[in-house]
Ligand SMILES: Nc1ncnc2c1ncn2[C@@H]1O[C@H](COP(=O)(O)OP(=O)(O)O)[C@@H](O)[C@H]1O
């Protein structure tokens with residue numbers, strides 16, 4: 281009998297396979313974690329953009345979470361596209377019912393890279409009041425952090441202030457991703473635990489094939505937490521995972537190609553390093 285750690289993604293489906301639950305499940309698999317999913321919405325999507333959004337009924341989301349919660353307790357959970365305040369409230373209720381608070385990573389997905397709305401404007405407040413207080417960590421990109429805090433983020437001091445404000449909203453850890461700041465040669469992420477600011481940077485890769493970077497990064501954090509790693513270790517591994525995935529990103533489709541979920545594992549295996 282083999283025992284395995286389990287991770288759950290509560291997110292939207294990307295038919296093109298680069299973001300959403302597809303990116304999450306591929307990342308879980310690559311990091312040796314058993315992946316489970318509860319779908320919040322279907323998107324008709326490819327490398328050119330989002331052609332359609334079809335949200336699930338909130339009861340359908342609840343039913344999936346009950347099936348998982350009653351039989352397959354996850355070791356870590358992430359949320360991605362949640363779409364509406366009704367779905368957010370259902371997810372928050374199930375997180376409380378099954379006691380998942382200490383295992384929950386929120387990727388506050390708002391807008392797809394092509395510009396389509398994946399979280400309704402009316403749902404931002406529900407995310408702040410219903411879900412953030414229940415979470416272990418949140419992984420906003422810079423525009424999402426601006427939307428959640430209401431502040432403009434330009435300088436390093438702004439990032440630290442935004443992290444402080446987000447920390448006051450409930451999550452124990454703030455992981456502020458810096459991919460959208462194209463001003464330097466580095467992609468700089470910030471981890472804040474309410475006491476210390478820890479910066480993690482890597483060389484910025486010049487490519488348009490970054491579809492699914494945020495989903496993949498937060499899925500890698502979640503997989504590492506499921507494996508029992510500490511938060512700094514999880515973020516460190518996720519940064520290495522996404523760096524490899526962007527370096528070897530896939531030039532498929534006519535638009536913004538996806539990141540390469542095999543890249544990190546291939547590199548580790550070729551060096552004989554256990555994942
Ligand atoms: N061009 C890039 N080169 C290297 N790392 C990047 C690049 N773009 C994004 N990243 C990294 O990918 C992760 C996701 O970042 P970001 O683009 O900010 O989020 P999102 O995909 O949610 O918009 C972060 O760790 C960020 O530093």
Ligand SMILES: Cc1ncc(COP(=O)(O)O)c(N)n1
Nearest residue numbers: 292299300392492493494495
């Ligand atoms: C279903 C779904 N969920 C999330 C994203 C965000 O993708 P990205 O990681 O590129 O910001 C997406 N494009 N589609």
